[in-house]
Amino acid sequence: MTEPAIKYRLIKKEKHTGARLGEIITPHGTFPTPMFMPVGTQASVKSLAPEELDEMGANIILSNTYHLWLRPGEKLVEEAGGLHQFMNWKKGILTDSGGFQVFSLAKMRDITEQGVHFKSHLSGEKLFLSPEKAIHIQNALGSDIMMSFDECPPFFESYDYIKKSVERTSRWAQRGLEAHLHADRQGLFGIVQGGGHKDLRELSARQLVGMDFPGYSIGGLSVGESKAEMNHVLDFTTPLLPENKPRYLMGVGSADALIDGVIRGVDMFDCVLPTRIARNGTCMTSSGRLVVKNAVYAHDFRPLDEKCDCYTCRNFTRAYIRHLIKADEIFGLRLASYHNLYFLLNLMKNVRQAIMDDNLLEFKESFFEEYGFNAKDARNF
Amino acid sequence: MTEPAIKYRLIKKEKHTGARLGEIITPHGTFPTPMFMPVGTQASVKSLAPEELDEMGANIILSNTYHLWLRPGEKLVEEAGGLHQFMNWKKGILTDSGGFQVFSLAKMRDITEQGVHFKSHLSGEKLFLSPEKAIHIQNALGSDIMMSFDECPPFFESYDYIKKSVERTSRWAQRGLEAHLHADRQGLFGIVQGGGHKDLRELSARQLVGMDFPGYSIGGLSVGESKAEMNHVLDFTTPLLPENKPRYLMGVGSADALIDGVIRGVDMFDCVLPTRIARNGTCMTSSGRLVVKNAVYAHDFRPLDEKCDCYTCRNFTRAYIRHLIKADEIFGLRLASYHNLYFLLNLMKNVRQAIMDDNLLEFKESFFEEYGFNAKDARNF
Numbered sequence: 001m002t003e004p005a006i007k008y009r010l011i012k013k014e015k016h017t018g019a020r021l022g023e024i025i026t027p028h029g030t031f032p033t034p035m036f037m038p039v040g041t042q043a044s045v046k047s048l049a050p051e052e053l054d055e056m057g058a059n060i061i062l063s064n065t066y067h068l069w070l071r072p073g074e075k076l077v078e079e080a081g082g083l084h085q086f087m088n089w090k091k092g093i094l095t096d097s098g099g100f101q102v103f104s105l106a107k108m109r110d111i112t113e114q115g116v117h118f119k120s121h122l123s124g125e126k127l128f129l130s131p132e133k134a135i136h137i138q139n140a141l142g143s144d145i146m147m148s149f150d151e152c153p154p155f156f157e158s159y160d161y162i163k164k165s166v167e168r169t170s171r172w173a174q175r176g177l178e179a180h181l182h183a184d185r186q187g188l189f190g191i192v193q194g195g196g197h198k199d200l201r202e203l204s205a206r207q208l209v210g211m212d213f214p215g216y217s218i219g220g221l222s223v224g225e226s227k228a229e230m231n232h233v234l235d236f237t238t239p240l241l242p243e244n245k246p247r248y249l250m251g252v253g254s255a256d257a258l259i260d261g262v263i264r265g266v267d268m269f270d271c272v273l274p275t276r277i278a279r280n281g282t283c284m285t286s287s288g289r290l291v292v293k294n295a296v297y298a299h300d301f302r303p304l305d306e307k308c309d310c311y312t313c314r315n316f317t318r319a320y321i322r323h324l325i326k327a328d329e330i331f332g333l334r335l336a337s338y339h340n341l342y343f344l345l346n347l348m349k350n351v352r353q354a355i356m357d358d359n360l361l362e363f364k365e366s367f368f369e370e371y372g373f374n375a376k377d378a379r380n381f
Numbered sequence: 382m383t384e385p386a387i388k389y390r391l392i393k394k395e396k397h398t399g400a401r402l403g404e405i406i407t408p409h410g411t412f413p414t415p416m417f418m419p420v421g422t423q424a425s426v427k428s429l430a431p432e433e434l435d436e437m438g439a440n441i442i443l444s445n446t447y448h449l450w451l452r453p454g455e456k457l458v459e460e461a462g463g464l465h466q467f468m469n470w471k472k473g474i475l476t477d478s479g480g481f482q483v484f485s486l487a488k489m490r491d492i493t494e495q496g497v498h499f500k501s502h503l504s505g506e507k508l509f510l511s512p513e514k515a516i517h518i519q520n521a522l523g524s525d526i527m528m529s530f531d532e533c534p535p536f537f538e539s540y541d542y543i544k545k546s547v548e549r550t551s552r553w554a555q556r557g558l559e560a561h562l563h564a565d566r567q568g569l570f571g572i573v574q575g576g577g578h579k580d581l582r583e584l585s586a587r588q589l590v591g592m593d594f595p596g597y598s599i600g601g602l603s604v605g606e607s608k609a610e611m612n613h614v615l616d617f618t619t620p621l622l623p624e625n626k627p628r629y630l631m632g633v634g635s636a637d638a639l640i641d642g643v644i645r646g647v648d649m650f651d652c653v654l655p656t657r658i659a660r661n662g663t664c665m666t667s668s669g670r671l672v673v674k675n676a677v678y679a680h681d682f683r684p685l686d687e688k689c690d691c692y693t694c695r696n697f698t699r700a701y702i703r704h705l706i707k708a709d710e711i712f713g714l715r716l717a718s719y720h721n722l723y724f725l726l727n728l729m730k731n732v733r734q735a736i737m738d739d740n741l742l743e744f745k746e747s748f749f750e751e752y753g754f755n756a757k758d759a760r761n762f
Contacts, residue, residue: 044712046710046712080701086704323423326452327452330714
């Protein structure tokens, strides 16, 4: 039996919550968890250089299988020596399965047991993605952590539909496992679905855990449900997952949701939020969101966040960044993107320390208070 | 009498041409000449950080008075502590006078002896720029080198018009000199105009040199005339300028034109060309222009320029940069911009060495040959 490509080592459980401190060992380095992963959709974290990601403390980034399959094509990436070499990133890479994009971006999709027929959002070309194809694309990309091909139905889809979908996702996971070409150097995760239903999450987890994946993702959240609903689902889902494997909550990146996810035992997160909102000048700061484009910052010569020591905050003012973004200068969104990613990576560093110190709930309380975040709010940043 | 803010030190003349090696001493450092200046129109060299400009060997950058006057406004920049502090750039800054943009970008202009009435290209607002106003804006920006307010008529405008324009530009230069508030810390250059007419260039140079500026710009070139015509004008214009002052050829940035300008005694150049062409994937290389977006580079895993040791060429391939630019990823134009600016800065470094070695003509010949540049070509890159 081959050694799995991805291993999880549990270092410590927090005393008062489900939070855990650990590390994930990958072919491209070991990183501490809980961890946030910046998103580099098209083999680039928008506007940033690999050295900058490294410098801000990113240890693993996410790239999108669907996008890279369409452009430049996984064969080209393979010919380049894999995604790490193509984009000159020496640390970890996680790829998704393409499933989420097929369901959210592509047009005219037709779901069959075999896979999904759909039209490219770029060219309109007819395409087909199956569990096997999704795995083989990821094999060609050479990511450290791969995702099984799954269906991610809307949270409020009918119980019957979600049940059928969960069962098909399990069959697809099994097919993906069998199609996987490089289990020795790429770890394939199963994705637990089941919407808001406890029994369906149990069904999904039981079936996937039975296949013994090296890690488990929690899918189907952050798709329209409330913050409270998401936390509720996590409350009964993470305990279904084995303690000796990493747990990844897909597509979640608001500061409060990260902390609440960690409290419920999640180890990994990703989201486009920090870079997406940066592009219109919205910045995450220790005292809440700051829309630097607003007129009130025109003459404000303080850094984005006075408590932040990132490159942006050490060197540039709100007034300058506002000017750049108002004037459509790329360097403005580059500075805001750097800051937002740093903010979340640094938050996770503080969260790990709080787990170590067994005071995560106190940390959450003071963070939320300073952030101006009301626990009853929706989780929209 | 105050010490001038800008001084030129002639180090050596090349034996076989008019080229000269020197250095310019500014309040923000001393830099060797001949030198190319990257353009940061709106207080940012598009997509690049100050540290990157420093690392690639840029010692002085150009910023545009017209753009900064309109947005964010020179008073805001002054309040920030000046342009250096606003954009966190510790080395030299040169600002133009706004004249060129008023004549090229603005609408419905009306030129009077007092100044120019026109409409903002951004808001349509009615504005007025005079020699005094152009100087006071630059005083507020706090650049190291400032430009007199001039008119830059089309190269093929009538002799009579250009003659009247030259005389008015001289009167404007005198008014600017008198309006200048900080001669001790900002050096104001006069701009020699006169189109393609030797006697008008002589007239312009004589009048301006009589006002004893700390440096002289050559304007009205690179505005539609041929390469041969530009060189011809330089042939009779640079000898009209004092040897102990720097000479700046405005708006010229193609590799061949830089070399030909140096041969005729020019010390400083600026142009948006390297960053502008980078944005559509056109790269300057030692073997000529390379349009990296072209399909032929899809599987090309070599650097942009195999002889280049810049950050881009040390770390990324043509295939990757092509992918980024095709996919509208900002990091692609960032990499191409870095490379193009490095290419010109490095070219000037080699040119300075060739002046030192008295073999500039041999250098030109071998550069042009490798570059695939036919001396009879138009100077369009």
